[in-house]
Amino acid sequence: MAPFIIRRLFISFFVLLGATFIVYVLVASAGDPRNALLESTDPGKANKIAAMTRNLSLDVPIIPRYFAWLGGALGCLIGKCDLGNTASGAPVSGGLAVAMGSTLRLVVFALVIAIVVGVSIGMITALRQYSGLDYSVTFLAFLFFSLPVFWIAVLMKQFLAIKFNDWLKAPSIPPWVIVVTAVVAGLIAAGVVGGDRRRRLAAFGGASVAVALLMIYFAVTDWFAEPRIGPVAMIAMSAITAVAATALFAGFRSRIVLYATLVTAVVGVICYFALDSILADPTTLLVVGLLVLALIVGAGIGAAMGGLYRSQAVKACMLTAFGCGGLIFASQLLAALPAYSAKVNGVVVATIGATTPNFSGNFWETTLDQLGHLLLPTIAIVLISIAAYTRYTRSSMLEVMNADYIRTARAKGLTERTVVVRHGFRNALIPITTIVALDVGGLIGGAIITETVFGWSGMGKYFNDALKIPDPNAVMGFFLVTGTAIVLFNMIADITYGFLDPRIRLS
Amino acid sequence: MTVPPTTPPDDVPGGSVYGPAAEEATELFQIYEPPDGAELAAARGKSISSVGSVEVLKVEDLTVGFPTEDGLVRAVRGVSYSLHEREVLGIVGESGSGKSVSSMAVMGLLPKGARITGDISFRGTNILSMSKQEQRSLRGRKIAMIFQDPMTAMNPVYTVGFQLAEAVLSHEVMSKKAAMARAEEMLNLVGIPQPKERLNSYPHEFSGGMRQRAMIAMAVINNPDVIIADEPTTALDVTVQAQILEKLIEVKDAFNAAIVLITHDLGVVAGMAHRTLVMYAGRPVELGKTEDVFYSPRMPYTAGLLGSIPSAGETGRLRPITGAPPSLINLPDGCPFSPRCPLATDICRTVEPELAPTDAPDHLGACHHWDRLAAAPDPTAFFRTESEARR
Amino acid sequence: MSTEEKAAAAASAANGNGNGNGNGTAAQGLSIVARTQGQLVRRRFFRHRGAMISLTILVLVILLAYTSIGFAGIPGWWIWNYYTPGKVVNRGAPTLSLWPTFLGGDGFAIGEHPFGQDDLGRDYFALTMRGAQISILIAFVVGIVGTLIGVIIGALAGYYRGWVESGLMRFTDVMITIPILVIAAVLGQKFGGAGPLVLAIVIGLVLWTGLARLIRGEFLSLREKEFVEAARALGAKPTRIIFRHILPNTVGVITVAATLLIANAILLETALSFLGFGVRAPDTSLGLLVSTYQNAFATRPWLFWWPGLFIITIALTVNFIGDGLRDAFDPRQNRVRA
Ligand SMILES: Nc1ncnc2c1ncn2[C@@H]1O[C@H](COP(=O)(O)OP(=O)(O)OP(=O)(O)O)[C@@H](O)[C@H]1O
Ligand code: SF4
Numbered sequence A: 001m002a003p004f005i006i007r008r009l010f011i012s013f014f015v016l017l018g019a020t021f022i023v024y025v026l027v028a029s030a031g032d033p034r035n036a037l038l039e040s041t042d043p044g045k046a047n048k049i050a051a052m053t054r055n056l057s058l059d060v061p062i063i064p065r066y067f068a069w070l071g072g073a074l075g076c077l078i079g080k081c082d083l084g085n086t087a088s089g090a091p092v093s094g095g096l097a098v099a100m101g102s103t104l105r106l107v108v109f110a111l112v113i114a115i116v117v118g119v120s121i122g123m124i125t126a127l128r129q130y131s132g133l134d135y136s137v138t139f140l141a142f143l144f145f146s147l148p149v150f151w152i153a154v155l156m157k158q159f160l161a162i163k164f165n166d167w168l169k170a171p172s173i174p175p176w177v178i179v180v181t182a183v184v185a186g187l188i189a190a191g192v193v194g195g196d197r198r199r200r201l202a203a204f205g206g207a208s209v210a211v212a213l214l215m216i217y218f219a220v221t222d223w224f225a226e227p228r229i230g231p232v233a234m235i236a237m238s239a240i241t242a243v244a245a246t247a248l249f250a251g252f253r254s255r256i257v258l259y260a261t262l263v264t265a266v267v268g269v270i271c272y273f274a275l276d277s278i279l280a281d282p283t284t285l286l287v288v289g290l291l292v293l294a295l296i297v298g299a300g301i302g303a304a305m306g307g308l309y310r311s312q313a314v315k316a317c318m319l320t321a322f323g324c325g326g327l328i329f330a331s332q333l334l335a336a337l338p339a340y341s342a343k344v345n346g347v348v349v350a351t352i353g354a355t356t357p358n359f360s361g362n363f364w365e366t367t368l369d370q371l372g373h374l375l376l377p378t379i380a381i382v383l384i385s386i387a388a389y390t391r392y393t394r395s396s397m398l399e400v401m402n403a404d405y406i407r408t409a410r411a412k413g414l415t416e417r418t419v420v421v422r423h424g425f426r427n428a429l430i431p432i433t434t435i436v437a438l439d440v441g442g443l444i445g446g447a448i449i450t451e452t453v454f455g456w457s458g459m460g461k462y463f464n465d466a467l468k469i470p471d472p473n474a475v476m477g478f479f480l481v482t483g484t485a486i487v488l489f490n491m492i493a494d495i496t497y498g499f500l501d502p503r504i505r506l507s
Numbered sequence B: 001m002t003v004p005p006t007t008p009p010d011d012v013p014g015g016s017v018y019g020p021a022a023e024e025a026t027e028l029f030q031i032y033e034p035p036d037g038a039e040l041a042a043a044r045g046k047s048i049s050s051v052g053s054v055e056v057l058k059v060e061d062l063t064v065g066f067p068t069e070d071g072l073v074r075a076v077r078g079v080s081y082s083l084h085e086r087e088v089l090g091i092v093g094e095s096g097s098g099k100s101v102s103s104m105a106v107m108g109l110l111p112k113g114a115r116i117t118g119d120i121s122f123r124g125t126n127i128l129s130m131s132k133q134e135q136r137s138l139r140g141r142k143i144a145m146i147f148q149d150p151m152t153a154m155n156p157v158y159t160v161g162f163q164l165a166e167a168v169l170s171h172e173v174m175s176k177k178a179a180m181a182r183a184e185e186m187l188n189l190v191g192i193p194q195p196k197e198r199l200n201s202y203p204h205e206f207s208g209g210m211r212q213r214a215m216i217a218m219a220v221i222n223n224p225d226v227i228i229a230d231e232p233t234t235a236l237d238v239t240v241q242a243q244i245l246e247k248l249i250e251v252k253d254a255f256n257a258a259i260v261l262i263t264h265d266l267g268v269v270a271g272m273a274h275r276t277l278v279m280y281a282g283r284p285v286e287l288g289k290t291e292d293v294f295y296s297p298r299m300p301y302t303a304g305l306l307g308s309i310p311s312a313g314e315t316g317r318l319r320p321i322t323g324a325p326p327s328l329i330n331l332p333d334g335c336p337f338s339p340r341c342p343l344a345t346d347i348c349r350t351v352e353p354e355l356a357p358t359d360a361p362d363h364l365g366a367c368h369h370w371d372r373l374a375a376a377p378d379p380t381a382f383f384r385t386e387s388e389a390r391r
Numbered sequence C: 001m002s003t004e005e006k007a008a009a010a011a012s013a014a015n016g017n018g019n020g021n022g023n024g025t026a027a028q029g030l031s032i033v034a035r036t037q038g039q040l041v042r043r044r045f046f047r048h049r050g051a052m053i054s055l056t057i058l059v060l061v062i063l064l065a066y067t068s069i070g071f072a073g074i075p076g077w078w079i080w081n082y083y084t085p086g087k088v089v090n091r092g093a094p095t096l097s098l099w100p101t102f103l104g105g106d107g108f109a110i111g112e113h114p115f116g117q118d119d120l121g122r123d124y125f126a127l128t129m130r131g132a133q134i135s136i137l138i139a140f141v142v143g144i145v146g147t148l149i150g151v152i153i154g155a156l157a158g159y160y161r162g163w164v165e166s167g168l169m170r171f172t173d174v175m176i177t178i179p180i181l182v183i184a185a186v187l188g189q190k191f192g193g194a195g196p197l198v199l200a201i202v203i204g205l206v207l208w209t210g211l212a213r214l215i216r217g218e219f220l221s222l223r224e225k226e227f228v229e230a231a232r233a234l235g236a237k238p239t240r241i242i243f244r245h246i247l248p249n250t251v252g253v254i255t256v257a258a259t260l261l262i263a264n265a266i267l268l269e270t271a272l273s274f275l276g277f278g279v280r281a282p283d284t285s286l287g288l289l290v291s292t293y294q295n296a297f298a299t300r301p302w303l304f305w306w307p308g309l310f311i312i313t314i315a316l317t318v319n320f321i322g323d324g325l326r327d328a329f330d331p332r333q334n335r336v337r338a
């Protein structure tokens, strides 16, 4: 493996080098950054022009200027980064680091959601090929493919932020909303469950009644005015998590795994009551620590109780523990919502920026503030990437499910769940992982529009502002990061491919 | 499928119309059938154990249709057969005649859209009316299957040992270690050297023959009563084919299993099967003891099939049946073979013949004119000359 | 890879079978109809309902855009043009009304300015149509240029191998390293002032990488096929082999990829114009219109809805056509096997 990686690194390095040359020459020749100043009536403009000429070495011809820049940039390899100065004289590396952190915060979160949701939907639609659900999802996927981000962003700002915040001040749920939501939930459930008409009708009825009851409960108790996860809800949801985790990893043929996850859920519910005081105003470190602890406890329970099904039990229990931890976290967050809302005058879902300016509060309030700002851009990114993941997964899963070895797996008498997950999904994962890895590399530089629309001062905005000038050093700073990310993830894609597919596992 | 030029009877060197063809036919049979019936029985006695009297699998009037854009594909129409303990039933027929589809129906592995009617019973209980769960627990445990292409039949991302152990674990509660031990035992049984090390190999590290051995191991690992082998050797090197078949028989005897052997290779059927079922366009057209079907076919299609195999003694000319099988969506009226059949008369084009006893009660044929074949001294040669005369 | 080959083999086998019937007397009574690959593809495409509806809508939109206000000096049938300011009537609200009177609406009426007017009193229907013209023009030019270059580079790399291949593919790698939006924005900044056509061509010049890789892959597998070997053995020249033997077999892949390229190009153009690196005023494009009026959404939403609706319609229909073409050329995903 090592020689392969080294070879790839070597090639990638020169590929990146070539790309920097192209970008540099194009940007440097795209226009003279001093033009805006030349036209201005600023009295000190001669000085400013001179300063900019110095900052960007505009008196040097483009090619030598590129090599001068390259010399500084190559310093990064030995820890002495010099990416030059921006037009205004600040060092590129400083501003870039800040922008990068901001972008990563936005992208990573969105990406995880998009992958998990997109892959799940893709799998379900593949297994229910040619059903109403499949057609609807296909249509929606094409719609999202065709949506300009900036256009949907404007709509979201209006309806998910401004209108929603207004609604939250005096939340009331009109009956028609309950009916529509219940019907949609029922249709989705029926589509996911599939099978014959009776099965689908049962699913439709069950899901729509459940959702309707839940909404009526919300409406009657005015839940949204003071949202919380009460003890009863906590117990119910932990149990559901346990059952779902069991269904996903082991099925119910042997009860052992179910018992293990249920025990985990019970521990989770106990923590829900016990941790209240510790979680009043925790540090981030504490929260992360608790999550890790939860996973360890889950694994322990699974290992202790799993018996012959140990490995499945460990996985299922860890998932249950994670779910319970998430529920406790959510319940604390919701509890802090009224106080937060009062502090920010009801602007719970923000439309611009990464935080409310000059905001201060406890851990839960600052978390809420960040989440409120992350919400819209995250949805935007999720919407546009989820469509692609859904389609990739669907087609790759369809291809795999037609393979001979799936037939063999069925002929062995494996349960359908094992056939789909262990044999189908595991193989479909090979191309999906590759594509996702390639995508991730592109996403870091691809958030340009999203960041612009939502006033997020990350890499995208940095690039956008720099190119307007045009400021070659700043653009190159941006490109160095995004280009490296692409090259790196290209490599990661290759390596994971080799890792997932024993046929090309390298010796 | 192209139609090679056929020679009119006059071109056959040697004068008489029946003479040379008959000689050829004898040669033809020599490659896979010992000339003497007693010798045949002796050979069988060595390799094929005696057939039990208990019926393990019974298929009755099975039909399978696939609704498609172009219409209903009637892939199987009215297949019936029974399989006794330790029996080997050969199923032969042209590509697309429904051999695989009918056996997939027995396994319960047809796609969701397939329309299945009829009865399939395993030791007296109807499989088709079982719950999904019951069907699943039968699959791989009581009825196992071996597929044609060992290259693609195994999951590339898991080790052979894992895939074998998985077959055990899906039907029995035992530790992984015990399942692996059983897998090793099976690999050993099917003749894979160093089975312990080979457990950790991936399928791509096996040769085709070894993979098919592993598939056989996978099929018998749960000690099944019935093994369905769908063209188990077609994808293999000729030199390996014989070994694999030998292994299959050996393993079958070790486990007292019955086999449904699907193949294109009439030689294989002749050498291994107790009884033979011939299928054409989704229909069973002839069923009987292998030697009856081969020595005295009672359906022109079977006779044609027997005449289309290359043989060592032949002069290089093949005699495939002219024409192509009918579309399964628009079947012709009457006998589906009538457009290609040299013996066809008007009744053949209007009334579809039933599968009915011919000259022996256990030799069934679906042909209005089986008696004309019976009257001919050598039905295969008779079919050939008749079809050449038609041209 | 192997499954693809198998599918291809199966398809050609099926064809061979169909044709083979022709020469025997036994063909009567059989209903296997011999169909050429082209006929099969066409039939499958015409059966794809989504693609057919999309094709109809797209053609209508293109006709509407280019005939209404005219193009390249040829006058259209719409009374307003997109550049002359006028008097703003009723805050520029649209006069289009589709709601029938018996449902409490104003009945069907087009009115003076069906899509409304912008701040300067220009007719917004005319502006939207101009935007659509430019966006469509750019998308198609980008699609054509990108496809041409992608096919040429992919074909050369796939056919010749050796240093030609490694050189071209390394160059492709270099281009892939630069995010599309980044390189397009840089080019837009440089060439955006020179008009939409120039912009489209330069963007097409960098948007071929995916296609080149795809075509190279196709060529690599096709050049090993027997019919190519045979042609080579018969002494055919490389150009003849490429154009007569290999290229026709990649038509499906190319068509589908080109369609999807066009769909991407539409969104790319709107994004560039939105960021200010694409089409510049006084000309306009759908992206530029959305960008200009995004803040007017709360007060004059029609300025935002109309161009957005046209972007989505065009992109969606092109995507669906691409999907229909893919299904038509490669129906393997639709087949369920026993
Ligand atoms: N899922 C399906 N949908 C539609 N038609 C099908 C399906 N599966 C099989 N068929 C059709 O059923 C017919 C019988 O196929 P089958 O696979 O049983 O043939 P076979 O006798 O096994 O042939 P071969 O010797 O080539 O394996 C074929 O015409 C095939 O096209
Ligand atoms: S029934 Fe008629 S057509 Fe059919 S096989 Fe017999 S003779 Fe031929």
Ligand SMILES: [Mg+2]
Pocket: B099, B100, B101, B230
């Ligand atoms: Mg078959």
